[in-house]
Amino acid sequence: MTQLILFNVFNGLIVGAFYALMALGLSLILNLSGVINFAHGGFLAIGGYLAYALIPFVGFWGALLIAPFLTAFLGLIVERLLIRRLYGRDPLYSLLLTFGLAYIFEDSTRFIWGAQSVPFQVPDWLMQPLSSHYFFLTGYRLFMVLLVAAAVAALFLILTRSRLGIRIRAGTLDLETVSVLGVNVRILRTLNFGLGIYLAGLAGVLAAGMLGLSPTIGTSLIMPSFVAIIVGGLGSLPGTLLGGLLIGVASGITTVFAPSATEAIIYVMMGLVLLIRPRGLLGEEGRVQ
Amino acid sequence: MKRLPVNRLSSRTFSVIIWIVLLTLPIWMRAVGSYTELGTQVVVLALAAMALNFLLGFTGTLSFGHAAYFGLGAYGAAMTIKYLVPSTPLAIVVGMAAGTIAAMIIGALIVKLRGVYFAMVTIAFGQVFYFITFRWNTVTGGDDGLSGWHRIPLDLGFTSIDIEHDGKAFYYFVLLCFALCVGVMAFLLRSPFGRTLLAIRENERRARFLGIPIERHLWLSFVISCLFASVAGALYALLNNFTDPRALYWGQSGNFVIMAVLGGMRSFWGPLIGAAIFVVLQDYVSSHTENWMSFVGLFFVLVVLFFPRGVLGIIRRRTMR
Numbered sequence: 001m002t003q004l005i006l007f008n009v010f011n012g013l014i015v016g017a018f019y020a021l022m023a024l025g026l027s028l029i030l031n032l033s034g035v036i037n038f039a040h041g042g043f044l045a046i047g048g049y050l051a052y053a054l055i056p057f058v059g060f061w062g063a064l065l066i067a068p069f070l071t072a073f074l075g076l077i078v079e080r081l082l083i084r085r086l087y088g089r090d091p092l093y094s095l096l097l098t099f100g101l102a103y104i105f106e107d108s109t110r111f112i113w114g115a116q117s118v119p120f121q122v123p124d125w126l127m128q129p130l131s132s133h134y135f136f137l138t139g140y141r142l143f144m145v146l147l148v149a150a151a152v153a154a155l156f157l158i159l160t161r162s163r164l165g166i167r168i169r170a171g172t173l174d175l176e177t178v179s180v181l182g183v184n185v186r187i188l189r190t191l192n193f194g195l196g197i198y199l200a201g202l203a204g205v206l207a208a209g210m211l212g213l214s215p216t217i218g219t220s221l222i223m224p225s226f227v228a229i230i231v232g233g234l235g236s237l238p239g240t241l242l243g244g245l246l247i248g249v250a251s252g253i254t255t256v257f258a259p260s261a262t263e264a265i266i267y268v269m270m271g272l273v274l275l276i277r278p279r280g281l282l283g284e285e286g287r288v289q
Numbered sequence: 290m291k292r293l294p295v296n297r298l299s300s301r302t303f304s305v306i307i308w309i310v311l312l313t314l315p316i317w318m319r320a321v322g323s324y325t326e327l328g329t330q331v332v333v334l335a336l337a338a339m340a341l342n343f344l345l346g347f348t349g350t351l352s353f354g355h356a357a358y359f360g361l362g363a364y365g366a367a368m369t370i371k372y373l374v375p376s377t378p379l380a381i382v383v384g385m386a387a388g389t390i391a392a393m394i395i396g397a398l399i400v401k402l403r404g405v406y407f408a409m410v411t412i413a414f415g416q417v418f419y420f421i422t423f424r425w426n427t428v429t430g431g432d433d434g435l436s437g438w439h440r441i442p443l444d445l446g447f448t449s450i451d452i453e454h455d456g457k458a459f460y461y462f463v464l465l466c467f468a469l470c471v472g473v474m475a476f477l478l479r480s481p482f483g484r485t486l487l488a489i490r491e492n493e494r495r496a497r498f499l500g501i502p503i504e505r506h507l508w509l510s511f512v513i514s515c516l517f518a519s520v521a522g523a524l525y526a527l528l529n530n531f532t533d534p535r536a537l538y539w540g541q542s543g544n545f546v547i548m549a550v551l552g553g554m555r556s557f558w559g560p561l562i563g564a565a566i567f568v569v570l571q572d573y574v575s576s577h578t579e580n581w582m583s584f585v586g587l588f589f590v591l592v593v594l595f596f597p598r599g600v601l602g603i604i605r606r607r608t609m610r
Contacts, residue, residue, distance in 0.1 A: 100589025107582035267417040
C-alpha cells in the first residue's frame, strides 16, 4: 500500500511538473500581455511532434535541444503576425483568436501525423527501472523531474538576473513606465511570448516521452494548467509552480482512493481556494480586480 | 447609450422582420434546399448565444464556460425522460433547474473576480461537469452519450401535439420556448435592473460609488444568463433525442462566444445572426471536409481580425453615419 501511494505521489509530482512547466509559460504571457493563450496546448503538441520528426536525424538528445527552439520560433511568428494586433484590446479577442489557433494546431498535427498516437522513442537506458523494489522509478522519470527543475531554475535565474528578465518583471507591474524608460515594449512582449512558448515546447517533448504522442495531448494538459495558475495565484510565478505541483500530487493521491475522481479533484481544489482565498495561494492582493 | 429616435424605430422594424423570418422559416427552408431541423438548431443555439450575451454584451463580463450549463440542461432533460417521467415540459424544467442551481453555486464563487481572471475560472469550472458526465458511466452513459430515449408528444388535455415525429411542430414548440425566454430577457434589459447592468458594464467603479451592489448584480446576471443557456441545452437534447459529454466541452463554450461576437454582441439580436451564420457554415463545411476543425479555427481567427464588431455592429455603424 505504501508503495502504491508512493508510486502515485511520485507520478502526480511528474504530471504536476508538466502542468507547472506549461502554466509558467501561460503565466508569463498572461502577466505581461494580458493574453490567455488558449493555443498553448497546441504549441506543446507541436513541440512533441517536431521532436518526433527530428529523432531519426538528430537522435533524442538533439531533438530535445532543437524542438523547443523551433516551437518558440513558431510562437514568435504567430505573435508578430496575429497576436500583436490585439494587445490593448478586450481580452475577449485574443482569447477567441488563440482558441481558433488551438483548433488549427490540433487539426494540422492530426492531418500531418495521423489521428492515432505515435510511438516516441526514448533512449533504452533511460527506460530501465533504477531499483527493483521501486519499479516505477525509471531513469526517464527521474531525468524528467530533474530537467523540469533545471528549466524552472533557469527561468527564475533569467527573470531575476538578466536584463530581459528584469524588464519582463518590471513590465508586468507597470508596462507604461517601462516603455517611458526607453524599453522597446513591442520587442519585450515578443521575446516574452517566445520564452513562454519555449517552455511549452520543452514540456511537449518531455510529455511525449511520458504519455505518448497524440493530437489531443495539448488540449488534455491545458485545463489543468489554467487551474494551476488560479490555485497558485494570478500574477505570481512561484505560485503557478506551486499550484501545478499541488494539483499534480492531489490527483495522484486521488487515483489511489477514488480513480474516477482523478480529474474532478483539481477543480474541487480550485473551488476551495477561490472560496477561502480568492486571489490564490501566493497571489498578490489587489490584482484580482 | 444615447440613441436617436430614428434608430429606435429601425430597431423595432428589425425585430418585426426577425420574427416574420422565424415564423415562416419551415415554409421557405425547404425551398432553399435545406431542412427544418437545421432551422430548429439555429433557434436553439441562438437562444444559448443570446443567453451568453446577456452576460457578455450587456453586463460586460466574459464567461467562457457556458457549455457547462448548456450541457447540464441537456443532461437534466435527457435523464428526466429516460429515468423519471416521460414528459417534455417537465424535462425542460428539470434541465433548467439543474443548470441554474449549478450556476448559483459556481456564480457565488466567482463574482469577486474580474476580466481575464473571471474568464479563466469559468473555463476551468466548465470542465468539472464535463468530467462528471464523462466518468459517471452508469448514469450518464459516459463517452457514448445518453441515448435510448426520445422527446414525448405534448399532451394538452383536449388534444396532443406530436412534436416527436412532426419536425415542423417541434420547430414551433422550440420557437415558443425561444420567444418566452427572449421576451423575458428583453423585459429584464429594459427594466431598472437591466439599466443597472449596463451601468456596470460602462463604468463599474462609478456604479459602485453610486451604491450599487456590484457583486449581487453580477451574480444575478450570471445566473439568469446560465438559466436560459440551460433551457437551450434542454431543447438541444430534445432536438437530437440524444446528448453526450461534448455538449459540455469547452469547444462548445467557444462556439457560443464566437456566435455572439460574429453577430454583434452590443445588439440584442446579434447572437441570433451569428448563430445562423455559424450553424449554416458548420453544416456546409462538415459535410464537405474532414478537416472542419481547421476551418472553424480559421473562421475564429478571421472574425477576430476583420469582424470584431460583428455583422450588426457594422450595419449599425453604417446607418448611424
